[in-house]
Amino acid sequence: EVPEIAVIEGDGIGREVVPAAVEVLDAVGDYAFAEAEAGDATLDETGEALPAETYELAASADATLFGAAGESAADVILPLREAVGSFVNVRPARAYPGVDALRPETDLVFLRENTEGVYAGHEDRLTDDVSTLTRVVTETASRRLGEFACEYVGERGKDGFTVAHKANVMRETDGLFRDTVLAEAEAAGVDADTVLMDAFATRVCLDPEQFDVIVCPNLAGDVLSDLAAGLVGGLGLLPSANVGPERGLFEPVHGTAPDIAGEGVANPSATILSAAMLVESLGDDDAGAQIRSAVESVLSDGPRTPDLGGEATTREVTDAVLARL
């Protein structure tokens, strides 16, 4: 049976880079695409940023490819991550040969907890003066992430991972997170060390090669992976996979880029690389490798969009990737 891929372009350059990635998917395999709407435009038209049909489609499709959403991003992406049952957000951040990067030696993968932390989001306005947010960390979610991290480094022949945390201040919650992930590593015979998230921010700038796979709570993973994006030359190159037990949601780390939306010059690389992670999640490892090497080849000597200092259009870059598959 042909796998069904839900396609949600969203807003801004999502409407340009997602179609590019769909062409690439179409070229490497046999997939049935089902389109659905979400984001600011959908909110304007229907009164909902994420219509129930879109949620249901993501919850039932074999995989979902998502672009970006504007102001309504949190109302779209957080429920979509939940729709696919995602517990980890996999965010590789690497510099590519030929692409201008602040730290060309950067090659990191962030494994970001995807269900809780401050994103569990119980907030209250207790009085006029006082607001609170209840940050939630469970052993269950930490253990599941730890297990995933052990499998991940095993499958990829990595030596181990680093747990980034702030347990010197958040002793109970980040302490539980850190200790549970470390216990999984110990049980699996995987090497694991730890770093304070603030120290990580300094050290990754000074010497990114001292790190490899970084396991973090939700918000730490959000900020630290965006920092790594800065070291490799921007968000235009970073794909991500929201992995669940049965299906995943794949999205570029970048947003809607309103300044260039509609001009046909958005860099489709992050979304095409997200599509590579998508086909791998369906078991098509060859197709994934094929896409990845085509994108890398184009990044190294092919046409470039303006964010990478070139003058090429999204169309030209997509054609170059298609030609090198």
Place this chain on the structure above:
Amino acid sequence: EVPEIAVIEGDGIGREVVPAAVEVLDAVGDYAFAEAEAGDATLDETGEALPAETYELAASADATLFGAAGESAADVILPLREAVGSFVNVRPARAYPGVDALRPETDLVFLRENTEGVYAGHEDRLTDDVSTLTRVVTETASRRLGEFACEYVGERGKDGFTVAHKANVMRETDGLFRDTVLAEAEAAGVDADTVLMDAFATRVCLDPEQFDVIVCPNLAGDVLSDLAAGLVGGLGLLPSANVGPERGLFEPVHGTAPDIAGEGVANPSATILSAAMLVESLGDDDAGAQIRSAVESVLSDGPRTPDLGGEATTREVTDAVLARL
């Protein structure tokens, strides 16, 4: 009357860089120094990382100079910040001519909220599985920080400031923080804009010059200022001021550096620059300017400690600074 300065060396290189800064203070003004103990060694000896006498001294002295503490850092520095009634942590992060920096054009000042956020720290282990932390944001603390930020940019001839936050996820708490700080700016006629803290992490790497003064919640300020340290060449150069209504606590942003502690080669610049902020807090602006320009002069063509690629000792760098006062 001679101002009283509490001096707390702490652990590790704190015992080397604080005496260096005290020599510099002694050279520029007339101060009475009162020493007190805190940190890991104090914990071993007395059973307490922060003895009551040390807390009381910081709470009553005109200003406190602190070095660093080891494993017990959170038990030392967080109460000390409270002892001086500090509501804002001022963290300048700039690159110095002649010092190797990833982004030599970096010149930022972080104004970090210093009393609440996740540091308010109400944590619970609700069940075996579930732990929680209550993050607290008040209008009072946000307003006081906003007022301080408006005065700060006014006194320094800055154009305005940027509020870094994550209000798209922490809507109530960071929403209250952002809106309150922005309202202060509006009332004071100060320009203010906002940025998501994750987007800031990418953008500051790509182009630090687009930012100037950044106003942030407590943990955001911790991580983002350490990121900026990575852009200017490490923590060895970053001073900080924990400012309260009547007194302050001044400390380098770096820690105890156990790898080099005791060798006499620690870079005293961050602590000497913290001493410059200290004398300014006592109204000695000339002494502050004098210290700062001596440090900058030594950084540009004087002896350098190993962290900056040189072979000089703490003693040699301190002597060079003293000679240029």
